[in-house]
Amino acid sequence: MAKTTTHIGVYGVIKKKDSILLIKKSRGPYKNLHDLPGGRLEPGETFERTLVREIQEETGIIHQKWTFIDRMNHHCSFSQGDQCIDFHHIGHIFMIDEFDDSGMNFHICSEDVDGCQWWPMSNPIQFTPFAKQCCPP
Numbered sequence: 001m002a003k004t005t006t007h008i009g010v011y012g013v014i015k016k017k018d019s020i021l022l023i024k025k026s027r028g029p030y031k032n033l034h035d036l037p038g039g040r041l042e043p044g045e046t047f048e049r050t051l052v053r054e055i056q057e058e059t060g061i062i063h064q065k066w067t068f069i070d071r072m073n074h075h076c077s078f079s080q081g082d083q084c085i086d087f088h089h090i091g092h093i094f095m096i097d098e099f100d101d102s103g104m105n106f107h108i109c110s111e112d113v114d115g116c117q118w119w120p121m122s123n124p125i126q127f128t129p130f131a132k133q134c135c136p137p
Contacts, residue, residue: 002077002084009089010050011038013069013134014061014096019118022131023058026114029078029087034119035128036093037061039112047092055096059116060105065098074129091130 013036014021022034039054041047048066055061074089107115119127121135 002086004086004088006088006090007040008092009039010041010047010054010092010094011036011130012051012055012063012066012094012096014055014059014063014099015121016101016118018121020121020131020135021059021061021116022119022127023116024114025112025128026109027112028080029076029085029089030128032126033128034117034126034131036091036131036134037116038091047094051094057110058108058113059101060103060108061096061099061101062103063096063099066094066096069093069095070133072130072133076129089130093130093134 023037025031025033025035037055037058041050055063070093072091072093076087078085106117124132124135
């Protein structure tokens, strides 16, 4: 029997020229794929506070201005050990309009992140579903 879980997160789209800033996932349904920086709300946090905290934790970037752009859903199944997980992912997506990347750290490793990098938007092969939807065809 599959375990069912719902993950609600907040994510930032950060673009520079023809590239998008993505983190590499180190676990979960998107392991080894590149995803938008962001994550789960902590108790008492607003979406906006989570956005600021998660992007800084995962990339070192500080952003000052953002715009809500979309709410996305994705459903998939994956295996974790010997257990099948039925995974429903809900993402609140924000465009990061202004940011300071002078403190950017490409080598941050945390709970489920193994670094970040600028990726060409024209090559979304290793992107998570939300990251793919945020890159024009």
